[in-house]
Amino acid sequence: MQINKILHVGLLCLLTYCGWAQQTGSSLIGTIRTAEGQPLPGASISLTDRSSGTFADPQGTYRLENLSAGKHTVVVSFVGYQKTSRVVHVHEGKPTRMDVNLQPESNELDAVTVIGRTEVQEVNRQSFNVTAIDAKQLYNSTLDLSSALDRVSGVRVRESGGVGSNFNLSLNGFSGNRIRYFIDGVPMDNFGSSFQINNIPINTAERLEVYKGVVPIWLGSDALGGAINIVTGDRFRNYVDASYSYGSFNTHRSVVNTAFTTKSGFTIRLNAFQNYSDNNYKVTVDAADIYTGAYKPNAVVRRFHDTYHNETVIANVGVVGKKFADQLLLGITLGKNYKELQTGARMVAVFGGWHRRGNIVMPTVKYRKTNLIKGLDVTLNANYNLGKERNIDTLSARFDWYGNSKPNPNGEGRGRSLSTYGNNNGLLTATANYKLSDRQAIALSNVFSTFYRKGTDVFNESFTQGDIRPRLNKNVLGVGYTYDVKDKWSTSIFGKYLYQKTPGQTTFRKFGYGVATSYFLTPGFQLKASYEQANRLPEANELFGDVELVQGNLSLKPEQSQNINVGFTYSFVAKEDHRFLINANAIYRYSDNYIYSRFNQNQSALVLDNLDGVFTLGGEGEIRYSYKRFLSAGATLTYQKLENRQQYVFDSNGNRVLSPVYKDQMPNIPYFFGNADASLTLRDLGQKGNVLNIGYNLLYVHAFWLYWPSRGGDKLSIPRQVSHDLNAVYSLKNGKYNIGLEARNITDNLLYDNFSLQKPGRGFYLNFRYFFNSFNI
Secondary structure, three states, X not given: OHHHHHHHHHHHHHHHHHOOOOXXXXXXXXXXXXXXXXXXXXXXXXXOOOOOEEEOOOOOEEEEOOOXXXXXXXXXXXXOEOOEEEEEEEOOOOOEEOOEEEOEOOOOOXXXXXXXXXXXXXXXXXXXXXXXXXXXXXXXXXXXXXXHHOOOOOEEEEEOOOOOOOEEEEEOOEOHHHEEEEEOOEEOOOOOOOOOOOOOEHHHOOEEEEEEOOOOOOOOOOOOOEEEEEEOOOOOOOEEEEXXXXXXXXXXXXXXXXXXXXXXXXXXXEEEEEEEEOOOOEEEEEEEOOOOOOXXXXXXXXXOOOOEEEEEEEEEEEEEOOOOOOEEEEEEEEEEEEEEOOEOOOOOOEOOOOEEEEEEEEEEEEEEXXXXXXXXXXXXXXXXXXXXXXXXXXXXEEEOOOOOEEEOOOOOOOOOEEEEEEEEEEEEEEEEEEEOOOOEEEEEEEEEEEEEEEEEEOOEOOOOOOOOOOEEEEEEEEEEEEEEEOOOEEEEEEEEEEEEEOOOOOOEEEEEEEEEEEEEEEOOEEEEEEEEEEEEOOOHHHHOOOOOOEEOOOOOOOEEEEEEEEEEEEEEEEOOOEEEEEEEEXXXXXXXXXXXXXXXXXXXXXXXXXXXXXXXXXXXXXXEEEEOOOEEEEEEEEEEEEEEOOOEEEOOXXXXXXXXXXXXXXXXXXXXXXXXXXXXXXXXXXXXXXXXXXXXXXXXXXXXXXXXXXXXXXXXXXXXXXXXXXXXXXXXOOOOEEEEEEEEOOOOOOOEEOOOEEOOOOEEEEEEEEEEEHHHO
């Protein structure tokens, strides 16, 4: 209730002031349009005396910050238009305006050379194996961040159910804690259950960066298989972006993003979102009546205990554009969630009273300054999560899939629980980048994190109070060197030192290193290669369990992996209007002490353990095609073979024997999957400035083993899955008003993830979005 009050008060204040907010600082602002006055989103704006620039937003507006007073030469370019250079005098302490109308190219060319590139394109041209997604293209959908990531080659997002369910993201065969998540470069390790990528709306991000394998040094972490960086950006100085959607299974989503900045540089920023769903979709299960024992295979029943909702507010206040700081923000993240649990690790277990509550209370500090001294850029971030979690399962009863309950003094079969605990996490990150010359730079990063779990359980006196307290401290120190010849050749070399201390456990110290390089054969043909000896230290939820479905294992060893990536990107234009993009990558991984999950003895929870070796070999590809601004289509495909390379195991008598699953495909991991999409865009439909976009998406996952293939009678598989989605978005008044309609899994196919847990069937969703930007006042 308190969080809701804060949200309402914050929104009222910000919406009141956004209309008259003025711009700030020594800056250059303006709008890029055609000769006819139409905005040119994506137009490139740069200064001859600065290496960085910016791009025009969807309304054609731009802003360049932190300029020194005096004369500057500004270069404006856009594909198919004449490049323009202008000299402008920037005034001290106030914004200077320069509007530009570009003229179309008068010469007929056999090919168009792209002069300006968007930030997404610039990210994709790094030497790392990285794919960036322009989140702004998905703002009128009801997608969360995980759903958007599921469309990237090499990525498979696996959920245990509907909205708010547990998820596991697989990236080139690696999954779980091997993949790290960041927001604007800040690790999300300590954000808790109320703030995860499968409950964060896509509108909160400007773009998503997916690093596969080798991770750049400025994302300081012990990621073993890759990283996801959510870039929120500073899209507008003063704006309101609000949306609401409603759909199947009584699903509601609301999002409000807004910012207010005064001419003196004082700024307030607010992101607020809410998700709710009954998740009462139908599933096909083998069901038995708890009273009569009547058994019915493949019974179609409706989930009856799966409600989920969360509410989150992220507020920041501070200053921007100052001599001592480009950005200094004090903030707080407040959130809460409620989640009912319908099943255990498999759908043979059904619950009717088990639920969880959690909250996040996390103060934050953010500081950023470019050219603190000439050539030195510094970023500092700190936060501490004071949130609490509650696990509640107190009913003395058991349930069946028909919703019937039967008294049982032992509860729902897993032992009763009434626990309250805090996974209190602290985080401090620091990065520094120093340009030695136009082509050389060195970087230093350090990430310190701390974890402490404290709590009680009415039904378990030893809960988190045993001989070994759930506590750990971890530090990741990294240093790197980069040599870059822009648009020709780039190489990065780095090393990492990892340290972790856990009471009652051996201290871990690990050193890793790597290199990433790329070379442009032509401006549109880039070769990439990278190698890393990567290390990952066991996480708190692996060592101590998650107090729900994962049992802890204090004997876990750190993982180590040899990662190799080789690939290319090729973009070209045919007959001016036909554009193509081709990406292809090959991957090699060999991991020692691979941490994997298996069932416990009664198959009610998962247990984590080490394998001596896991070998991964695979490849991924993407092809995209566009025709003018009318048609866009693309497809991705991923194949990955993960083999168990632990040759010997110990039998029940303690004898060392050959493993019966040696060289088996790793179970419960998809190895062949892909996506396809197509969209049509109709402009000026109804009136000038209105746009209708119609889209289609396909998801394909080949059948894969649920258990070890060599286990004979246990050789079960999860069947092939195919899902079709349709969407239509109608934007009015140049994107100010937007109406979206989505139909997901329109053929109502059975979709499974995570030990055959069934996902929602056919669903329909309607989305309304309002966007107002006061940038042009």
